[in-house]
Amino acid sequence: MGDSFIDTYSALDARLKLLDAYANNLANANTTGFKRDFGHIFQNEIGFEAGTQIDISPGDLSSTGNELDAAINGPGFFVLDTPEGPRYTRAGNFALSSSGDLVTKDGMKVLSTSDSPINIGEGKVEIHDGGVVTVNGNEVTSLKVVTFNDATKLQKEGVSRFAWNGSPNGVQAVSDPSVRGGYLERSNVSAIDEMVHLMTAYREFEACQRALKTLMSDMNSKLVQELGKLS
Amino acid sequence: MLRALYTAATGMQAQQVNIDTIANNIANVNTTGFKQGRAEFQDLLYQNLRPAGTASSASTEYPVGLQLGLGTRAVATDRMFRQGDFRQTGNALDLVIEGKGFFQVRLPSGELAYTRDGSFHLNAEGGVVTAEGNPLEPQITIPADAQEIVIGSDGTVSVTQSGQANAQQVGTIQIAGFQNPAGLSAIGGNLLTPTAASGTATTATPGENGVGRLNQGFLEQSNVSVVEEMVNMIVAQRAYEVNSRAVRVADDMLSQINNLAR
Numbered sequence: 001m002g003d004s005f006i007d008t009y010s011a012l013d014a015r016l017k018l019l020d021a022y023a024n025n026l027a028n029a030n031t032t033g034f035k036r037d038f039g040h041i042f043q044n045e046i047g048f049e050a051g052t053q054i055d056i057s058p059g060d061l062s063s064t065g066n067e068l069d070a071a072i073n074g075p076g077f078f079v080l081d082t083p084e085g086p087r088y089t090r091a092g093n094f095a096l097s098s099s100g101d102l103v104t105k106d107g108m109k110v111l112s113t114s115d116s117p118i119n120i121g122e123g124k125v126e127i128h129d130g131g132v133v134t135v136n137g138n139e140v141t142s143l144k145v146v147t148f149n150d151a152t153k154l155q156k157e158g159v160s161r162f163a164w165n166g167s168p169n170g171v172q173a174v175s176d177p178s179v180r181g182g183y184l185e186r187s188n189v190s191a192i193d194e195m196v197h198l199m200t201a202y203r204e205f206e207a208c209q210r211a212l213k214t215l216m217s218d219m220n221s222k223l224v225q226e227l228g229k230l231s
Numbered sequence: 232m233l234r235a236l237y238t239a240a241t242g243m244q245a246q247q248v249n250i251d252t253i254a255n256n257i258a259n260v261n262t263t264g265f266k267q268g269r270a271e272f273q274d275l276l277y278q279n280l281r282p283a284g285t286a287s288s289a290s291t292e293y294p295v296g297l298q299l300g301l302g303t304r305a306v307a308t309d310r311m312f313r314q315g316d317f318r319q320t321g322n323a324l325d326l327v328i329e330g331k332g333f334f335q336v337r338l339p340s341g342e343l344a345y346t347r348d349g350s351f352h353l354n355a356e357g358g359v360v361t362a363e364g365n366p367l368e369p370q371i372t373i374p375a376d377a378q379e380i381v382i383g384s385d386g387t388v389s390v391t392q393s394g395q396a397n398a399q400q401v402g403t404i405q406i407a408g409f410q411n412p413a414g415l416s417a418i419g420g421n422l423l424t425p426t427a428a429s430g431t432a433t434t435a436t437p438g439e440n441g442v443g444r445l446n447q448g449f450l451e452q453s454n455v456s457v458v459e460e461m462v463n464m465i466v467a468q469r470a471y472e473v474n475s476r477a478v479r480v481a482d483d484m485l486s487q488i489n490n491l492a493r
Binding site for chain 2: 016017019020021022023024025026027028029030031032034037044049050051052053054064065066068091093095096097098099100105106121122123124136152153155156157158159160165191194195198199202205206209212213216
């Protein structure tokens with residue numbers, strides 16, 4: 001078996017991985033605060049490999065009028081207190097826990113600029129520009145928003161959360177974040193773009209498949225000839 | 232390979248939940264006191280096939296990794312407690328809560344349930360009940376010879392009886408507030424019951440402790456916006472379509488792999 005066989009096979013396998021990544025993007029076309037993965041293919045010593053990278057470009061903001069919805073208009077992430085340590089999210093579809101804390105839909109507490117949970121209590125909640133949270137018009141606290149010095153060190157954990165794999169110094173608090181109350185950030189997946197990526201990967205896969213088939217039939221006929229000579 | 236098939240299937244399932252929620256909203260566009268539902272989604276787990284930063288040789292590392300997601304799931308159907316529009320009815324027992332809070336009604340089982348639907352009626356004994364006959368809690372009885380019923384913004388119910396000049400107070404309507412109203416569980420019939428997430432009800436006089444004031448002669452309409460629901464429906468349908476397309480592409484690729492060895 002020659003190099004061309006391994007090259008073609010690894011190229012085909014890499015397209016299968018890309019298909020998985022694009023299918024996941026499409027499945028999350030309606031997930032609040034979702035960030036798409038973009039796929040790429042590169043060559044290593046033995047063939048081709050697929051890689052993914054998180055595209056942290058912003059999604060569109062849509063008005064919901066819900067007082068506990070918040071969206072970041074610009075860079076940054078909300079900070080969550082989880083059992084595994086701090087985690088980060090762009091999904092601002094918050095809720096209140098039975099004790100009156102501001103939490104995500106899976107119950108993780110949202111942190112304030114003083115790194116403590118945000119207790120709302122009862123009353124009319126409003127989230128203003130700069131992340132300021134008011135209850136019945138009185139300022140209670142501010143939402144913490146952070147940015148990272150290297151977005152490639154962010155890792156997705158599912159449930160709309162990101163983990164930070166870089167050094168702690170790489171996390172910087174944003175002093176006056178542009179936070180909009182009553183808005184949500186939609187997924188940054190564009191169905192049209194994603195379909196184009198999907199179809200491109202599919203056609204490339206098809207080409208690899210043809211090449212692989214030709215190589216295999218070539219090999220088979222050679223095998224038969226060589227074996228024929230031996231007898 | 233099969234990952235993409237299942238991933239796209241989770242996308243289709245999620246959009247079905249979305250359409251179900253939208254259909255229920257549209258069906259309740261004329262339901263008094265109905266609160267719009269919203270399906271919420273989260274991405275599922277990720278498979279880390281090659282974490283970023285792993286060594287590509289003795290001295291170099293991969294700057295980016297290979298992380299493949301496994302799709303999406305519906306995590307919650309949230310209720311939007313935005314105030315609905317008021318409709319004037321002129322009926323003395325039609326009430327709206329202007330602000331937060333719920334009317335408290337007693338179910339036949341003896342448990343309490345909560346509602347924003349303020350279209351009350353009288354039963355044969357003169358008790359104030361919902362359209363389904365569940366009495367308001369605390370119970371209020373209107374005397375049979377009452378000429379006029381006046382309900383103040385603070386919930387005091389007074390009646391003028393025939394032959395009497397002065398109105399007489401017969402009870403006070405209380406409003407229940409919850410720490411987390413979105414955590415209430417809907418049981419149909421415009422009724423909600425408390426859960427561990429909603430916290431327990433705290434009753435208050437209308438207009439106090441953060442609960443809303445009462446308005447007599449009005450009803451709160453559904454807060455569903457048909458235009459918004461139609462747009463949501465189009466988005467959900469298109470999302471469903473692209474996911475089914477991804478299933479087809481995955482299936483095609485599988486069949487081509489099968490064709491390799493022939």
